[in-house]
Amino acid sequence: MGWIGETVDSIKSLQIRHVLSQAVSLGMIVTSALIIWKALMCATGSESPVVVVLSGSMEPGFKRGDILFLHMSKEPIRAGEIVVFNVDGREIPIVHRVIKVHEREDTGEVEVLTKGDNNYGDDRLLYAQGQLWLQRHHIMGRAVGFLPYVGWVTIIMTEKPIIKYILIGALGLLVITSKD
Amino acid sequence: MHSFGYRANALLTFAVTILALMCAMASVSDNFNSPSPTSKVQVLNINWFQKQPNGNDEVSMTLNISADLQSLFTWNTKQVFVFLAAEYETPKNALNQISLWDGIIPSKEHAKFWIHTSNKYRFIDQGSNLRGKEFNLTLHWHVMPKTGKMFADKIVMSGYRLPQEYR
Amino acid sequence: MFQISSLPSIRALAMVLRKSRSLSIQRSKLKPMDWKGQKLAEELMQILLLVFAVVGFVTGYVTGSFQMMVLVFAGGVVLTTLVTVPNWPFFNRNPLKWLDPIEAEKHPKPQPQPLNSKKKFSKK
Numbered sequence: 001m002g003w004i005g006e007t008v009d010s011i012k013s014l015q016i017r018h019v020l021s022q023a024v025s026l027g028m029i030v031t032s033a034l035i036i037w038k039a040l041m042c043a044t045g046s047e048s049p050v051v052v053v054l055s056g057s058m059e060p061g062f063k064r065g066d067i068l069f070l071h072m073s074k075e076p077i078r079a080g081e082i083v084v085f086n087v088d089g090r091e092i093p094i095v096h097r098v099i100k101v102h103e104r105e106d107t108g109e110v111e112v113l114t115k116g117d118n119n120y121g122d123d124r125l126l127y128a129q130g131q132l133w134l135q136r137h138h139i140m141g142r143a144v145g146f147l148p149y150v151g152w153v154t155i156i157m158t159e160k161p162i163i164k165y166i167l168i169g170a171l172g173l174l175v176i177t178s179k180d
Numbered sequence: 181m182h183s184f185g186y187r188a189n190a191l192l193t194f195a196v197t198i199l200a201l202m203c204a205m206a207s208v209s210d211n212f213n214s215p216s217p218t219s220k221v222q223v224l225n226i227n228w229f230q231k232q233p234n235g236n237d238e239v240s241m242t243l244n245i246s247a248d249l250q251s252l253f254t255w256n257t258k259q260v261f262v263f264l265a266a267e268y269e270t271p272k273n274a275l276n277q278i279s280l281w282d283g284i285i286p287s288k289e290h291a292k293f294w295i296h297t298s299n300k301y302r303f304i305d306q307g308s309n310l311r312g313k314e315f316n317l318t319l320h321w322h323v324m325p326k327t328g329k330m331f332a333d334k335i336v337m338s339g340y341r342l343p344q345e346y347r
Numbered sequence: 348m349f350q351i352s353s354l355p356s357i358r359a360l361a362m363v364l365r366k367s368r369s370l371s372i373q374r375s376k377l378k379p380m381d382w383k384g385q386k387l388a389e390e391l392m393q394i395l396l397l398v399f400a401v402v403g404f405v406t407g408y409v410t411g412s413f414q415m416m417v418l419v420f421a422g423g424v425v426l427t428t429l430v431t432v433p434n435w436p437f438f439n440r441n442p443l444k445w446l447d448p449i450e451a452e453k454h455p456k457p458q459p460q461p462l463n464s465k466k467k468f469s470k471k
């Protein structure tokens with residue numbers, strides 16, 4: 001009867017090993033995604049190198065669900081550029097176009113005014129109370145590239161969290177049960 | 181392993197990869213386009229020119245803008261955003277850029293245009309430096325692609341001058 | 348033609364099912380597409396998609412229409428899906444020749460043998 005016990009043991013060890021290897025491969029997927037994201041952060045110098053457009057204020061250029069690639073270089077900001085900025089007291093960054101620039105002679109500090117292409121007026125109403133200009137530190141990056149529609153995935157996931165959990169669960173199940 | 185789902189998955193992955201590659205190539209193909217746009221701007225009239233109570237100069241003017249931007253359009257162009265900015269130096273600021281007018285050109289057919297307009301955005305200086313100020317009018321354009329990299333360039337037109345006195 | 352080519356595949360499938368009950372290790376291999384068919388399907392998928400990508404890009408570039416490129420490629424993806432994803436009999440022209448079960452039963456292997464080999468396998 002000894003060989004039955006041995007077989008059971010071998011099967012048990014096989015399963016543990018199998019589960020472990022699946023867990024490791026799942027971890028590899030997650031970490032490699034993280035590595036790519038961090039590498040992009042380093043390469044572009046921007047805190048969030050890829051952003052999803054959430055509002056229609058830049059239509060018809062950028063629609064809701066489009067993806068923008070940001071770049072943060074030392075080059076000065078000029079009128080016409082599309083920048084992503086954070087306003088004090090607002091959580092969600094805004095993507096709008098610069099329409100006015102005043103650059104100081106002595107310090108090189110810039111004061112800019114932005115406006116959404118599809119908005120009627122400029123952005124002073126969106127800024128913090130009494131704020132007339134955006135400074136350099138408000139600006140997170142400038143848009144350099146564009147990809148349509150792809151951002152819908154994240155919009156759907158943030159607005160309908162159930163779908164996210166279903167998707168993650170299904171993926172996890174697939175990875176764990178797959179017999180490679 | 182080689183089941184229905186596996187093959188469908190492999191096909192979808194490969195198809196999406198290729199589609200991304202095609203979009204990247206379309207974006208690269210934009211580089212082969214060497215545009216030669218032209219533009220002409222006239223300041224027809226200074227409508228009014230005054231000092232605001234807070235000390236900043238403000239001017240309102242009537243402009244005649246004509247431009248031909250047709251060569252900017254390629255097959256990967258969604259739209260061209262075009263704007264006219266006044267650019268000048270003051271003792272305080274090394275550069276002032278003030279957008280006076282802008283527009284969105286949706287297609288090549290609309291890319292040759294002329295427009296007669298007063299300035300759409302207020303032309304206000306930071307301070308009181310506009311009397312007799314010489315400034316450039318610069319036509320900027322921003323090409324928005326269907327996918328990929330955005331392009332921007334400009335034509336500088338110099339030799340404009342504001343009047344010596346408020347009116 | 349269709350019957351002739353599909354008949355062996357059904358036979359193979361039936362044998363495969365019988366086999367799968369006795370030998371669960373080999374379950375993963377037991378699918379209607381044979382080995383050469385799998386290779387063919389994979390290659391066909393890649394070649395078809397690449398061809399449609401090139402054709403789409405060229406037509407799009409020449410006609411100056413981005414939409415044209417996407418449409419041609421989308422059509423190509425649909426066609427490729429129809430051709431390479433289902434288990435067409437076309438992909439089963441070289442079915443595996445399993446031993447006839449009756450043949451196998453005539454020469455039964457000693458019981459402990461497969462278990463030993465299995466153990467070795469798992470320890471490796």
